[in-house]
Amino acid sequence: MINPKEFIDESVKKIKDQIGDEKAVIALSGGVDSSVCSVLVSEAIGDNLTAVFVNHGLLREGEIEQVCGIFEERLTNFKYVDASDIFLSELEGVKDPEEKRKIIGRVFIEVFEKEAEAIDAKFLVQGTIAPDIIETEGKIKSHHNATLPSGMVLELCEPVIDLFKDEVRAVGTELGLPDELVHRQPFPGPGLAVRVLEPLTRENLAICRAADFIVRDEIKKAGLDEMLWQYFAVLTDTKATGVKEGSRDFGYLVVVRLIQSVNAMTATVPEIPWEVLKTISSRISAEVPEVTHVALSISDKPTATIEFA
Numbered sequence: 388m389i390n391p392k393e394f395i396d397e398s399v400k401k402i403k404d405q406i407g408d409e410k411a412v413i414a415l416s417g418g419v420d421s422s423v424c425s426v427l428v429s430e431a432i433g434d435n436l437t438a439v440f441v442n443h444g445l446l447r448e449g450e451i452e453q454v455c456g457i458f459e460e461r462l463t464n465f466k467y468v469d470a471s472d473i474f475l476s477e478l479e480g481v482k483d484p485e486e487k488r489k490i491i492g493r494v495f496i497e498v499f500e501k502e503a504e505a506i507d508a509k510f511l512v513q514g515t516i517a518p519d520i521i522e523t524e525g526k527i528k529s530h531h532n533a534t535l536p537s538g539m540v541l542e543l544c545e546p547v548i549d550l551f552k553d554e555v556r557a558v559g560t561e562l563g564l565p566d567e568l569v570h571r572q573p574f575p576g577p578g579l580a581v582r583v584l585e586p587l588t589r590e591n592l593a594i595c596r597a598a599d600f601i602v603r604d605e606i607k608k609a610g611l612d613e614m615l616w617q618y619f620a621v622l623t624d625t626k627a628t629g630v631k632e633g634s635r636d637f638g639y640l641v642v643v644r645l646i647q648s649v650n651a652m653t654a655t656v657p658e659i660p661w662e663v664l665k666t667i668s669s670r671i672s673a674e675v676p677e678v679t680h681v682a683l684s685i686s687d688k689p690t691a692t693i694e695f696a
């Protein structure tokens with residue numbers, strides 16, 4: 388485990404040396420990694436960093452308000468870009484998760500490069516952390532965090548590339564970032580797109596988002612958020628028969644995934660109080676009309692991965 392204060396001091400020096408008086412840009416997702424990098428780099432180069440928060444339409448309930456609320460205050464050059472229509476029209480009807488990742492990666496770069504050009508940025512700051520590299524090299528999934536497009540003209544600055552998640556969190560706390568952000572569960576760059584196993588549509592996304600909100604809400608209320616690494620809902624491509632208001636219904640199967648991990652390389656499913664699981668299940672079935680069945684994934688990583696797709 389690193390010493391967060393020493394890491395910050397050394398890192399700020401290194402960033403100043405690398406970037407000098409040039410302009411830099413970062414895609415700030417509101418996740419721990421890019422948030423910590425944004426604040427670290429802004430400590431080093433101040434106004435010369437522009438942090439761009441792109442809404443790709445695949446975010447969770449409440450996320451836009453939360454991220455904008457925190458960073459409009461904390462950073463001088465924070466920019467919110469709503470590109471959801473562009474992303475969602477390119478993704479419409481796409482089912483294959485790797486295809487979704489490719490599209491999202493490509494459109495993201497297109498949107499983001501416009502912002503970088505507008506400020507004449509020379510450096511791209513990225514919140515890549517150690518497991519991103521390890522898993523991409525292992526070719527398990529193409530985590531687009533670690534994949535650079537060809538012809539990219541920006542130079543890379545990756546301040547937390549040697550750190551694991553728990554270390555990035557410790558640095559975030561030392562930097563004075565709020566707990567809700569430092570202890571926020573990891574959320575994949577491609578967002579809810581990899582949690583909708585059906586061909587992607589706005590309707591499917593809304594089902595997944597509504598179920599995900601219930602999982603987060605109940606886990607937080609039960610005080611289990613701190614003991615879990617990730618907790619979310621997956622909208623599967625399986626339909627199952629149900630009975631709603633006395634008549635037959637044929638709706639979706641949603642899978643709830645609640646896991647513990649230290650760095651996402653391995654993960655286990657802990658025992659969760661039965662009442663919490665029952666509440667999650669009944670709320671999803673009652674509040675999300677398209678869902679008839681709710682299941683719990685009890686697979687560890689390995690052999691499963693954390694995400695379904």
Ligand code: XMP
Binds near residue numbers: 574581
């Ligand atoms: P898996 O599913 O490979 O996930 O066990 C390991 C960790 O990575 C996250 N994840 C992603 N993060 N882009 C990302 O930025 C992606 O495409 C992606 N796929 C998975 C996942 O949520 C978990 O924390």
